[in-house]
Amino acid sequence: MRILLSTAFVAAMLLSCPTFAEDAIVIDSTPAQIRAAQAEQRQAIERKSGNYSHFTDDERKAIFAKQDEVSALIEGKTTVDELGPDGKIALANALESVKALVTRAEDNRLICERVKPVGSNRPQNKCISVGERRRLRDAVQRQGMNPGR
DSSP states (O other): OHHHHHHHHHHHHHHHSOEEOSSOEEOOSOHHHHHHHHHHHHHHHHHTOGGGTTOOHHHHHHHHHHHHHHHHHHTTOSSGGGGHHHHHHHHHHHHHHHHHHHHTOGGGOEEEEEEOOTTOOSOEEEEEEHHHHHHHHHHHHHHHHOTTO
């Protein structure tokens, strides 16, 4: 029974996670589906059952805070398109944060932002993982320390 419940939670969580294309953020779930998945996951974390039994109180609080952020973003919405481009990015980032906290895979969490490339007025979505951002920042810092390279 535990295996079935865990699989159902993971499936529900993955259902609400965004997919990232070249310049598009696609969230296939409706706000109602996202709310249901987040509520089901929250109940399991509160009960400290199955895969969620190992979280500390601080980890639970962090997950709940991100879930609250997701709820606030989709409050009163019936489709994800009602959020607009910036709202979709905020929702995608919040969903990715919940996923990263639950799976304890912070380096794999994607962070998206809308940027205007040089020479263009058309904003584009740019997504990069936390780990890749850190590697890029470290590379720039190393270059600054060794400008002769």
